[in-house]
Amino acid sequence: MQRTAGKHFFRLTLLTIILLPVCLLGVSGPATAQSNPPPAEDILNGFADDAPNTRDDQDLELLEGFEDGPATRPAEPKNEDDALLEGFEETDDTTIEATEHILPASVSLDGYIELAASYNLIDHQAEGTDTDWDGLSKLRGKLYLEMDMKFSDTWQGRVAGKAFYDAAYRIRGRNEYTEEVLDENESEIEPAEVYIMGSLTRNLDVKAGRQIVVWGKSDNIRVTDVLNPLDLREPGLADIEDLRLPVTMTKLDLYLSSLNFSSIFVHEIRYNKNPEFGSDFFPGSAPLPTSESPDEGFDNMEFAAALNGTFRGWDSSLYGAYIYDDTLQTTKISEGGKPKIRRPRLQMVGAALNLARGNWLYKTEAAFLKGFEFFNTGDKEFSRLDVLAGVEYSGFKDTTVSFEIANRRLFEHQSVLRQAPDFTKKDQFQSVVRITKDLLHERLTLTLLASTFNITGQDGAFQRFTAEYDVTDAIKVSGGLILYQSGDLLRFKDIGDNDRLFADIRFSF
Numbered sequence: 001m002q003r004t005a006g007k008h009f010f011r012l013t014l015l016t017i018i019l020l021p022v023c024l025l026g027v028s029g030p031a032t033a034q035s036n037p038p039p040a041e042d043i044l045n046g047f048a049d050d051a052p053n054t055r056d057d058q059d060l061e062l063l064e065g066f067e068d069g070p071a072t073r074p075a076e077p078k079n080e081d082d083a084l085l086e087g088f089e090e091t092d093d094t095t096i097e098a099t100e101h102i103l104p105a106s107v108s109l110d111g112y113i114e115l116a117a118s119y120n121l122i123d124h125q126a127e128g129t130d131t132d133w134d135g136l137s138k139l140r141g142k143l144y145l146e147m148d149m150k151f152s153d154t155w156q157g158r159v160a161g162k163a164f165y166d167a168a169y170r171i172r173g174r175n176e177y178t179e180e181v182l183d184e185n186e187s188e189i190e191p192a193e194v195y196i197m198g199s200l201t202r203n204l205d206v207k208a209g210r211q212i213v214v215w216g217k218s219d220n221i222r223v224t225d226v227l228n229p230l231d232l233r234e235p236g237l238a239d240i241e242d243l244r245l246p247v248t249m250t251k252l253d254l255y256l257s258s259l260n261f262s263s264i265f266v267h268e269i270r271y272n273k274n275p276e277f278g279s280d281f282f283p284g285s286a287p288l289p290t291s292e293s294p295d296e297g298f299d300n301m302e303f304a305a306a307l308n309g310t311f312r313g314w315d316s317s318l319y320g321a322y323i324y325d326d327t328l329q330t331t332k333i334s335e336g337g338k339p340k341i342r343r344p345r346l347q348m349v350g351a352a353l354n355l356a357r358g359n360w361l362y363k364t365e366a367a368f369l370k371g372f373e374f375f376n377t378g379d380k381e382f383s384r385l386d387v388l389a390g391v392e393y394s395g396f397k398d399t400t401v402s403f404e405i406a407n408r409r410l411f412e413h414q415s416v417l418r419q420a421p422d423f424t425k426k427d428q429f430q431s432v433v434r435i436t437k438d439l440l441h442e443r444l445t446l447t448l449l450a451s452t453f454n455i456t457g458q459d460g461a462f463q464r465f466t467a468e469y470d471v472t473d474a475i476k477v478s479g480g481l482i483l484y485q486s487g488d489l490l491r492f493k494d495i496g497d498n499d500r501l502f503a504d505i506r507f508s509f
Contacts, residue, residue, distance in 0.1 A: 210268070361393075
């Protein structure tokens, strides 16, 4: 383990030394007043408690009031699909004119076509299989379509869907892969966000259907953000905002001055999409047992509530949820001689806070979760406290630097939990460093992200460097390198040889 920790420390140090000067190119200190971005405190001033009620403005009221944030209704937090389309809202006059002839004025259609590729740098095999994961590992074409509809002055809806096909498996030979890998990674068609939203009264809104609800303040580590599962089939290749999976739920929002109270009823139980047996990210030599899914109905529904407030220079939130554990830390049970995975119910209470001071943004989150169960401890339930602290600095010209740390403490931990298949420690420490630099009038963005588990990566780590370039308003190309280090955590078991190059080109319309 000392050898792998040293390998990780060397990689991280080398990558940082190489890329830090590039990310900070053109920075000789804090930017001048003309080029310095506005302080985060000034940005939040518009949401002070003495601000006028936005509901008095009938023009703005038509499309507002359905977000997860505070009562004054700023823009809805980025979700998986909106983040992918960010920056491509503008179209030329020809496109607008053609669209108006095809669709009514109350309907808009957007989307993108994408081609993504990955190339593994090291020849290695998936554990328990003969699959060689070297060279081309992904050549995926993806289509995303989104149709927004305005039914009236206060009601609107969205229907979105996505599909992909990965030609890499046919190029390399489908017989080289397990059925589980082909079923989950070769092709997919599924709905994305599908919902209707509107105002029931002047201060009460409803949003029903498949949607994404973002909790918490962190951009890199999940603590209180527990409502939407994640697509983790390719760990580390994308940010959390691009990984959230929409879930069918009904969300009621009550607005009172600077406060917003949300009550949420989750009707669809979805779990994380994890690597399948045969993937070079799968942490085992045999397929997992089938997962036991609860029957649909009120008794198995998930419930959640949030109280949000935004004030001058700071905002805060309180959360509560009764949900299912959607991680790999699950309990195996046997029915009729066949093992199954049972996912326990978790009770969660948490809080989050953002504090803006000039070019500095401080953030913190905490969550107490009760109800964890493990294979090696039978029906015994455990509680866990997750705590996060972070800081973000935007005082350099066109550059943002952020650092976040979190620790997850499992109470009443037993030594047997360190054994297979639980692989659970008493404390799980994680840190994330992110440096983002805009160049060429914000057409080129360079990002360095390093995520480390335990102090020096004993539990696993990865470092990702990405470059994104806007060729035109509609065409964006990106690419980069990601390096992995194996560790003691289950999801980082034997992934040290999974280093890969990746590239992507997207046309938005």
